[in-house]
Amino acid sequence: MEYSSVVKILLSQFRAALGMLRDVTEKVPDTEWNSNEYNNPNWQLIYHTIWSAKLYLSASYETFVPFAGAIEGAESLGGDKDWENSEVEVIGLNSKQEVLEFIQEVEQNLESSFQLLPLEANSGFEWYPYSRLELHLNTIRHIQHHTAQVIERLKEKGITGFPWWVDQNEPGEWV
Template sequence: MTTSAVLTEGSPLGAFRAVLKSQYHAGLAMLRQTIDQCPEELWSDDEPVNAFWQVAYHALYFTHLYLQPDEAFFRPWPGHQPDVQHEDGIAGTPDPASDLPLIPRPYTKEQTLAYWQFCDDMVDDAVAALDLQRPTSGFSWYRVSKLEHQIINLRHLQHRLAQLADRLRSKEGVGTRWVAARRVTADEFPIPITPRSPMMTFSSTMRSSFLRELESVRREIEAYSDESLIWSLPPGVPNSAGTLALHIAGNLQHYFGAVLGGTAYIRDRPAEFSTRDVSRSELLVRIAAAEAAVAGALDASTQLDLAQPFSEPLGGAALTTAEVIIHLAVHLAYHLGQIDYHRRLVTGDPAGINAVDPSRLASRLPPGASSP
């Protein structure tokens, strides 16, 4: 383990660890809600490509896996079913050369909640052990830095729980309460972040993640075969993809543009949810404006003190600037997951758009480079 892996909570990277811990716990808390609220008939419903239990287990499995220093360090949860082709529970292409079953025996809610508890309990120690300055993720199939890989892991968790939350709402009319953060004590953020700090990599990492996510929103909107379906509102679904795109654009232009970047953008949040039938081309223009706001603010991040309280409370809570930025990233991932679910639902097309393609991230390794 390198020296950077044992940095204390009083260091700049230690402050970032506190943010990671907070956001992992918040994401897992939301996932717990979806599991708790899922009725038994929906839990194992095999009408979707993947049943509710499969998506929930998949989210936990990869959260657990990618919280490890590297793939060799990973030890499955004791209740894990290893004798299957796809250990994460998600249906996949069968291997004709394998005698193992394709999908494991369904995990019960009780088993899945036990795994949830296992993951939630391990978060703090796991994050504390990560070398966030490592240039590689530790996983051969993810050719990005360890820092960026942790952001990917958070976004993946949020993406999957958003799919489950929308499935619950559309099938059962049950909502999922948003959890912004686990409270972080002031002594976890004692050091201002300077332009020479290792935490400056935080800004470039977040810039890359936001822009990839916004590109995925754009590709989702472009993937609707019929433009009118962007605004379709099936029973039980509270927001169309068009509404979510307007909300994403307004949210990011406000926080990154107006608050962090000092632009003249004036947000009308109610209009984000009440406006209807905006053209596809106009939605794409607004997404592009959000991209510009994010890039502009994070490109000028040497002027940000990431450890200080953000200048505007979120939901009545005073958070650090670093945590607000990560909160906005997982908020974006949550709504991207909802758009993805909406598109598949209203178009009948189960194909994805490769929304979390790691090759579009800034710290990806060049072709031919190897990961340890």
Template sequence: MTIQESLASQFHSTVNMLTQAVEQCPEPLWLAAPGQSPNHTWHLAYHTLFYIHFYLSPSDSAFIFWPQHRPEYNYLGSIPWKPGYKPTIDQPYTREEILQYAQFVHEEIDRRTATFDPEAPSGFSWLPFNQLGVMLYNLRHAAHHTGQIIERLRTQAGIGIPWTR
């Protein structure tokens, strides 16, 4: 198995676990920001998929938004270069929209991992490593937020999501 195939497999597994969580999330929890989190579950799911998609691009300038993207909805809090400004995120994505985005991201995973050069520069000025480093950074970020959503399901609704290889 090549590094490209290995990365594709791990990205697909991560998106599959996120998809399972989205599919099983009860509607009240889907629309909630439980506990001390300011972020709704649907928003965490969108954020996770957005950044998988974003960091699969060879660079920030080459990134093409998903057609249903809403400006600034990818941010979970303040926008880093606009101190004190927090975007208005007031129209939830539906479960079906998020599942459509997950399918779109699966296609992007296959397209991008097949052609990426592990030694090429990151393409993102704020990430000081090569493309392999970006892929690993991207997987770590996706796993972090997928885990947050899965923990919400377990603690708030008693729903467990099985591990996917």
């Protein structure tokens, strides 16, 4: 398979995963946005997901530029006593509109992120000792994991109507 075909496929899958995250974000009712029912409220789980996507689309942690509306520590889900960020206290919250703008920012910069870093290059993150290609696959899985987590939380509350699947390709368009 040609390099450009792999990039097209990855971009398609990133867009689909981000599209599902955006759709779910839009569906979270105001009453559930900052619910303290869970260790991390829905807004923070979504924020963590998009923050991580932006981080791993960067060349490295050192070159990463946070979202303009970032709230210190909101990217951390903590919870595990052994994590260095397990005791992070998040003060404040991002609005749904701010988080949707953050998702849009990542979507708009997706292609340029791919153009800057070759797929066969090192991931750029010492804690992920593999290629940039594998990092992209891992990031897509991460987006899908937390998107499904938010969907399940909302379904428990009787909130339905989520898009079954977001896909960027029409039948027959597969590369």
